[in-house]
Amino acid sequence: MDTLSEFVSDYPDFPKEGILFKDIMPILASPKMFSEVVENMASSEIVKKAEAIIAIESRGFIFGSAIAIKAAKPLITARKPGKLPGDLVKKNYTLEYGESSLEIQRSALKSFSDFVIVDDLLATGGTAECVIKLLNKCKKRAIGISIVIELSALKARKRINIPIDSQVAY
């Protein structure tokens, strides 16, 4: 996987000044690299041990979905407010550029206790922490986080005390 970083493009000052945006789209454009990344994520201990996968909207859907198929695990979505119908569990969070909340359908969680959180990128860890707390509110737990890119300088590992599996770190 030493060439994965060649498939991540840097965009300075996006979406706003001072942010160096890491674009994962070139990974998706390469069937070989995309498949390799998904294979590695799906075969991790964290994913193996989890009963179900929680994918964070929107780019988390891309990896969460492919991992769910590879690992044959149920896929659950954590979505932005107003997107999911039904009885929801909700939690607010602050992130690198803004504030928002995430919602999960209560019915989607009920058959399981141990979940893995999947997203494309881990920055400050605010979004992942939101999902961890949301699960805890329901007496469930996140047993780990699987992401493609980790921005180590933002120290999410200081904030999050469950195993983190990243494919490439900056």
Next chain:
Amino acid sequence: MDTLSEFVSDYPDFPKEGILFKDIMPILASPKMFSEVVENMASSEIVKKAEAIIAIESRGFIFGSAIAIKAAKPLITARKPGKLPGDLVKKNYTLEYGESSLEIQRSALKSFSDFVIVDDLLATGGTAECVIKLLNKCKKRAIGISIVIELSALKARKRINIPIDSQVAY
């Protein structure tokens, strides 16, 4: 696939009054059904003939990603405004409940001419038509649309004159 409709939940008056929301989340909760749906979509003639897959944000990412992996085709995302960095092609559209626009990275399109559009649901066809026109602006073409759910009463087929492959119609 005659049981697929058992994995689609109805929510009346969501996200607003008068809309009957079709929720695909129960499909994702069943590894067997999700895998079957993705397998069927990925093995369609439309997907086979296409050089690359365009997945529409956000639920289209879920199916587009899994299909891209199964079919070993490049995956391109059509995103809501402000989400993608770089040089973009943009097109406005009106849909069942509101107005928006979609953006695609110009660099993602450049190596291909024939694309398949993937989404979870086809209602009035406004979103799909937006992507078709966006591709045409770039002298590219959509050779078909692959979706899970088709709402036949909304007559998207009258508006869209390329092949449409749906897994279940209402």
